[in-house]
Amino acid sequence: MxxxxxxxxxxxxxxxxxxxxxxxxxxxxxxxxxxxxxxxxxxxxxxxxxxxxxxxxxxxxxxxxxxxxxxxxxxxxxxxxxxxxxxxxxxxxxxxxxxxxxxxxxxxxxxxxxxxxxxxxxxxxxxxxxxxxxGGIMQAELLAVPQEATIADTIKHVREHGKDLEGLANIFVINSRKQVVGQMSLRRLIISDPGDIVAEVMDTSVRPIPVEMDQEDVARIFQKYDIISAPVVESDGSLVGRITIDDVIDIIEDEISEDVLRMAGTHEDELVYGDQIWKISRFRLPWLLITLVGGLLTGYLLWLFKVALADAIVLVTFIPVIMALGGSVAIQSTTITVRGLATGAIDLRRLGRTVYKETRVGLLMALACGLTLGIAAEIWHRNPVLGLTVGTSMALVILVASLMGTLIPVAFQRLGIDPAVSSGPFVTMVNDISGIVIYLSLSSAFLKYIAG
Structure with a gap:
């Protein structure tokens, strides 16, 4: 302010x-x-x-x-x-x-x-x-004229009925069954000859929006075709309303807020309930409990590998960096995938291309980070086997995290669940568990060389 x-x-x-x-x-x-x-x-x-x-x-x-x-x-x-x-x-x-x-x-x-x-x-x-x-976001107020009307008739109609109509950009053209057959912008209306027939000068490339279409799909259509307003039609093609660009801007804002909040493990209604702390806590608590369960499982896995950790306590010093980098990569991949699914940039029919790209990106990051951590481990503790183990573990954890960050949102999408809920606490939990298993399993395999 x-x-x-x-x-x-x-x-x-x-x-x-x-x-x-x-x-x-x-x-x-x-x-x-x-x-x-x-x-x-x-x-x-x-x-x-x-x-x-x-x-x-x-x-x-x-x-x-x-x-x-x-x-x-x-x-x-x-x-x-x-x-x-x-x-x-x-x-x-x-x-x-x-x-x-x-x-x-x-x-x-x-x-x-x-x-x-x-x-x-x-x-x-x-x-x-x-x-x-x-249907839920459209407004019923609109202007429509029959296709056989003249430009003069249309101008008269606009003057009589358009005074209180906000955001008027197009006049829709309908046939005798009230089906949309075209539209006319105010610019086209002004420059056309008064005696012209509307059907002869109208824009026939109009894209009617089915009344049951999801609002996210509506926003994509407006964005793709640079639409200012669009007619909304029933299944038989009859005109029932219109959607304007200001409605779409509200949709985009709401959807982005919803995705961001869900990725953080909370709910969009938290913005609605303001300072009602009990309701806000109820939204956040389920995801925090998932994180809690994940943390307990990770702790249990560490307990299972207590022998390896006891014999080579040096392994403990690399757990934080491996977990942190793995988590960061998973969140990066998940965020990109969730956003790509939301905008339509990622097509489920061509999923292989996306997975192939993320695999290559993940492999490159894995090699860079794994090599760096491996060299650091060898210099720090003067143990080549330790360096090789830590570096390889780091590379595998990053590669797996990159793939999980891509595949988990896609799996949620296929199951009909909002992929935004698959990130944040959920990915963190899965990544922590897989990271610990990879690192300590590989370390146990070379324990006698590391401990010695």
């Missing part, structure tokens, strides 16, 4: 604490709704509720659409249903559906019954779709 925002926040808190509510609202008068939302996020629950009650309906509807789910839930907790209905009536259909998704069903019914019938019907339809599909 900039100094200007920090100063505004201090003044805002002071006004709220002293119940100078008119002054508090005036502080927000010239700010963009997104900036107001940033200030709201820095307030406590009581302050949020007090300030939100004072906002006019237009400002309240714009601000609540910009807030995090956590702040929305705090404000909606005891918001009068009549005021909620007034706010929902001002929102775009997709924002209204997102807001009502976390509200009890009986409240949703009461709110939808209080707003315009057509708006209510659109929101109900959006609420029926899975929130992570194209």
């Amino acid at each position: 900039t100094k200007e925002r920090s100063d505004t926040l201090s003044l805002l808190k002071a006004d709220l604490n002293q119940n100078r509510l008119v002054e508090a609202v005036q502080l927000l008068a010239d700010l963009h709704p997104a900036d107001i939302a940033d200030l709201f996020e820095a307030l406590d629950q009581h302050e949020k509720k007090k300030l939100f009650r004072e906002l006019d309906i237009d400002t309240a509807s714009e601000v609540i659409a910009e807030l995090s789910e956590f702040s929305q839930d705090q404000i909606l907790a005891d918001l009068p249903h009549q005021r909620l209905g007034e706010i929902v009536d001002e929102l775009d259909s997709d924002d209204a559906a997102d807001l009502l998704a976390s509200v009890p069903k009986e409240v949703v019914e009461e709110v939808l019954a209080s707003i315009d019938v057509e708006d209510s019907r659109e929101v109900r339809r959006l609420l029926a779709y899975d929130e992570e599909t194209a």
